[in-house]
Amino acid sequence: MNGVELRNVTKAYAGITVMENINLEIADGDFLVLLGPSGCGKSTLLNMIAGLEPVTGGAIDINGRDVTALEPDERDIAMVFQSYALYPTMSVRKNIGFGLKMAGMPKPEIEERVNEVAELLQITPLLDRKPSQLSGGQQQRVAIGRALVREPAVFLFDEPLSNLDAKLRADMRIELKRLHERLGRTIVYVTHDQIEAMTLATKVVVLDRGSIQQADTPENVYRRPANRFVASFVGAPTMNFVDGTLARDGDQVFFDTGNGKLPLVDVPAEANDLVGRPMTLGARPEHLMFDDAGISARVVLAEPTGPDQYVRLAVAGAEMTARSGPEQAFKSGSDIGVVIDGARMSLFDVENGKALLHG
Amino acid sequence: MNGVELRNVTKAYAGITVMENINLEIADGDFLVLLGPSGCGKSTLLNMIAGLEPVTGGAIDINGRDVTALEPDERDIAMVFQSYALYPTMSVRKNIGFGLKMAGMPKPEIEERVNEVAELLQITPLLDRKPSQLSGGQQQRVAIGRALVREPAVFLFDEPLSNLDAKLRADMRIELKRLHERLGRTIVYVTHDQIEAMTLATKVVVLDRGSIQQADTPENVYRRPANRFVASFVGAPTMNFVDGTLARDGDQVFFDTGNGKLPLVDVPAEANDLVGRPMTLGARPEHLMFDDAGISARVVLAEPTGPDQYVRLAVAGAEMTARSGPEQAFKSGSDIGVVIDGARMSLFDVENGKALLHG
Amino acid sequence: MAEPAPDVLQRSEDRKFTLKSGKKRWRPQWSAGMALIPAMTITIVCFYGFIIWTFVISLTRSRLLPVYKFTGFEQYVRLFANERWWTAMQNLAIHGFLFIGGCVVFGYFLAILIDRGVKAEGMFRTLFMLPLSMSFIVTGVIWQWVMNPGLGLQEAVRALGWTGFEFNWIVRPDRSIYTLAIAGIWQQVGLCMALFLAGLRNIDPNIWKASRVDGIPVWRVYLHIITPMMRTVFFTVFILMSAIVMKAFDLVVALTGGGPGFSSDLPARFVVDHILNRQELGLGAAGAFVLLCTVIAVISPYIYFELKKERGGRGH
């Protein structure tokens, strides 16, 4: 198989297991994003693919070749680091071309390839500068150039945009996306920014404490999180969670928290089986809808962000966030009616957090 | 007057002027956010208020007292830094109490106030740890505690959340907002993250290259930017800009880019005066609306972010971004009709970028 | 929210702790100036004052004791006509080059070896630094033994059967200067190793990862990437070691006594010998002054470097 395959990969540092039994297939041309909180093992996984960290157990294939015992430069990969890791004393040109030189490529050819890559990344005018004379965004571009020029089968990115400011990050994100579309090469990309994950990925892998929580399309990860961890990690503001039971009053389905009944609309039929069972309801802010017929909620705080407005509500003994347009005025302390979009909600097992149903 | 007042403040480093003639009034209890690109002078301004950098010219009043010549600790201010700047060798308790100790407060009283603040910030269990044993978010909380305990008239924050990851940043943001509401103390807050600016501020000051571009409520800064710089800096994805002329065809108003006519709906009456004059149209992504009756636009790229979807469109010779809900499917290369919400658009002078009209 | 605000939210009425009365207060900058007084006094009086004194004395025919009868630049004429002085200056160049170069090369090499992630790193590190605890006198005494052709290494190797083995530099006028470098390097290589090791540890580990992905052989990474990044460390080592070279006195006395003849003499010893033993204070002072001028010529690039670097950046 082309692409990358991890088979039963395990990793331990000094006897402490940090990654257990990872199985993952990355198809050729995929843009795979590894998402997860700090310390969950994203970098470790990436380093193992790159060959920078030996695996403790299991095997890694790249383009159908078992590379588990190979050196990084033999694996047909390239890597971009959060700290850029440019060679500070070399010019941009040398930074990009050094790997080729080491591989014994003749000079004119190196020159040509460096120029092509520079053209592509629009850094031709910077080629003779030192990294210290570049801005953060430019440095990141050079780092990408250094990876690009190797024309590897797989690109590995470790939080490449974290050191950039918000505006630049958004721009670079779009550039990366375009680059992927043009090159069609496999990319494994680490981030803990879920906007990046959602917009860039063709496949998202959510990690927590060294194990894979969900590996799916961005849409599914957002819409159909496999468990409560994924649901809470993906999405900002975070999903609202309340504990309670599903109840039915004629046609109307409620979620009873014990302190009030949240009305749910458009609930799928499968929910009937779950009535009466204690569980956790998850509802994203944009799926709370204002409706005078709904349960009465007290406005705690309204945060206008420009295009939207996030409203903190005290409802049914819980605190929840709803999203609304920027126009509507919310007065702190006033009351408003709320219903929940049952067609978009998620229900989780109270015990193990597994998803029971997605609306 | 209570609050902070800057009168004709100028700052030069080694003869190079970096801030010119800044006049700014910060009312008592305001949450003022300084927003601007890197290097525009936000930190410099904050440091001048704190007394950490001497002003080159002008004067600064805090609570009606001219503090221009005073030392930082005499100014009745407290400051929180991006890097937290906790004293690495002191326990959390000592970090928080250090300022009081320096001011000669008796031990039991210090103890009491440190405990109160710790209680408030929910860091009581951490009091005996060293900063290195805390997570980023906890460190930031301690840094805030250190400021809080001084009970200053003005709090100064220099990008306090930039070093935190996205999730934590969102949580801390809400906490800060609450804190401000409870304390009612004046806050001056530096950031280059416009979401923070929008949600936290009662007043936003946008700086560029050492001068104030706009000082207004967050809503006005977003909705009625004073000039093109402010319009482009605030908002993500950024506002769409196209150059052209306003044209009228009967009831229908268009914006003619030379390559096509963008239909505008609900254009305010004042726009009539501007017809025919060359100018720049600014329209935010959420104000591009899909309407089969509109101008035909080609879909370049669709980026689903979870709750929303950003669609890059090639239209009338320009590239623009529109926002839509997550459900609608956009096929790259397909065509779709678009109109612009004239009631929300902004028009800018081509030459100096000043706003001519807000819809 | 109706939650009652705790006390801390009310500003204490008693604000005297944070607000002192408005009158002019003692400024910390003044304390900073005051704190510099002792060091500044030492610098002006002891360093520069004494240099000037040395210059003044070099213009006199002082012998055992300073006498202020000026004879113009006669001492310099004598100094420059003195073959021993020129040998010493030439030796300074040779020794400086070999000693500093050796310390840098071997220190860096050892640091790299240790940095390759060896077990028992602490043991090697400590072993390499042990000679540092010895004085130059002791170092000289030990090496005098080891290098003595009749007693030391040469004899020992010959006793093992290699009768042709020769290691008699210490008694050869054309080689004895190299023995100073050997003993000096032995003593100081540990410090250099520690400095370099610390520098290597400060290198961003991602640089290593990047170079592995690029497939760069380890030696080339050190040569082309790491070494240029360690410029400040090299500079620190250079400064520390050149201070030692300039002051080299004890080692010469203990190891070769400047000999054979004066073939391994160094300026510092020349000067001290003339001032303290020869009762040629004036001549010694002239030598000292020339030596100090050499010092200043050597370290002024460093001074310039310091000033420039700090004007450029703005700290952290």
Place this chain on the structure above:
Amino acid sequence: AQTAEVLHWWTSGSEQAALGEIRKAFEAKGGTWVDTPIAGGGNARAAAVNRMLGGDPAAVFQFSIGQQLRELADQGLLANVGDVATAENWDEKLPPLIVKAAKYDGNYIAAPINIHGENWMFYNTAVLEEAGIEVPKTWDDLIAAAEKLKAAGITPIGLGGQPWQERIMFNSVLLGVAGREFYAELYSTLDDDLLKSDTMRKVFETFAALKPFVDEASPGRNWNEATNMVAKGEAAFQFMGDWAKGEIIAAGIEPGTTVGCAFAPAIDTAYIMTVDAFAFSAMDGEDATPAQTLMAQVMLEPDVQIAFNKKKGSIPARLDVPADSFDVCAQTAIKTLQDKKTHLVSTGLFGVPSAVSGAIDDTISNFWNSADMSPEEGQAQFQQAISYAK
């Protein structure tokens, strides 16, 4: 309160024992001796001067007599012990050259306590016998003998390759080749004509001819190791001062038996003297304190002179003490010195200004250690260095 601090560089066992004799006598007379030993003449002299400059002088300090001592007196740093000297009539009892060096302005500023001879030749009698060699009387003899010894696999000359040792050998050659008058005149006038003379060139030629007869390990060697070479029969000759006797005795040999002593080959008889002396700091004013006076007096008492010098290996500074209790070498020396024409000064610690002395050491050592330097070049350098230094 007859307390005197005595600063000296006699730290080895025999030196300490010798000095102990003076101390015993001093304490017997009611003095209190405060001992400050500092090893190494250079160190001790520097310390003595520095302490004087620093206002914390040692009352009595070992120093070399001659010009540098006079310079101290010039600065008013010394006390004179003229009263003792007059009372004891030192002028008569000490060799005139020493008297001259110990005086400043007609007053004694130091007490010379012994005389070491520098032009001694020690030899291993067994080795000479085995090789069938007589004790050489001229340098040519010596060179001929050395050739033979070398062929027999014995190091002809045991030399400690340090400048001062090389200079001792050179001065012996100078004396032996040019004669005592030349020697005396050369070092008292430092005259250019003499330095450039043919005689001088012959001296350098002879000296250069000795180069092949030392072993490879010679440079840097301590004198006592060289002495041991002679004692053990590894080397045949050593040209060294009479202090070498101490080392010979330490090796269990009585001087004059297995290891013999003779003057270095020479065309006439002379004794190159070097003197150990103690000077007196001005504690308050020019005049010596009672403790200093007592010390000066004790040091030159005949009994003390004998006891001290026997342990030290030197001969008394006073030429009027009985010689019979000394060893044969010392007796020879004492006898020789009765003739004032034999009195010569060493260039080491007195006799010539220390700048000249240093220049001599430097050039001699340089010449000795430069294999390819011709005698002419050596002579020229010698002359030039002296003319710059004087």
Place this chain on the structure above:
Amino acid sequence: MIMRYNRWALYGLLCLAAIMIMAPVFIMISTSLKSMDEIRNGSIFTLPADPSFAAWRKAWFGDCTQTLGEKCGGLSSSFMTSVQIVIPALFLSVGLGAVTGYSLAVWKMKGANVMFAALLVGMFIPPQVTLYPLIIMIRELGIFGSIPGLILVHVIWGVAFTTMMFRNFFKTVPQDLLKAARIDGAGFWRLFWHVMLPLSLPILGVAMILQFTYIWNDFLLGLTFGGRSGQPMTVALNNLVGSQFGEKEYNVDMAATMLTALPTLAVYLLSGRLFVRGIAAGAVKG
């Protein structure tokens, strides 16, 4: 496999270096355990046939049968003097260096760089060269020939080095930390005492170790400025090993040398790790 061989070569080289570096020390120790006869007749590389600590005893206590009265000439008598010199001199010179370095690095004063550069020159002046004016200065201060005078001299010749260490370290302290402390109302001294000094512990360790070595091993300054009462152990060592015209007892010489080096040796053995960490903390960041 290649990795395996590389590893062997690596350890081989390290061990070789270690042996070369340690060999002279072993020679010293083994010689100090031999008798004089064995030294005269054997090679310096052979191990002592009959190890004996007699030489060590003699070096430490001296030989009372030979010497003049009150002192037996051993090192023991001056050990305490050395300690009395080293401890105050160490604290004062490191303290002064810390304060000066702090003041130069943290408080952006005009001319701080010039002053620093000027001070650096002091690191290159051989102290012997300016002995006379220093003697006169110390005399005028009325502390010549006493331990305080000697301490002052050590402070003078140590200040350039310690200042450099501390200044370079303090330059790496983040500006924000200093700002925070100033807002907290910490002035010059309190900022130093409460914030900077605790921060500088690693570099303090390095400066202390090196200064300790320099001061402990000093001979000339002790000889010149210590007077009679302030003669450090190195002077006693010199008296043992440095006499020009006496007999040589190499075993005692070596034992004495080892004894003199023991305190510094111990310091290095105990603090090797601290040393590298300290240097890493800033001495080399320039």
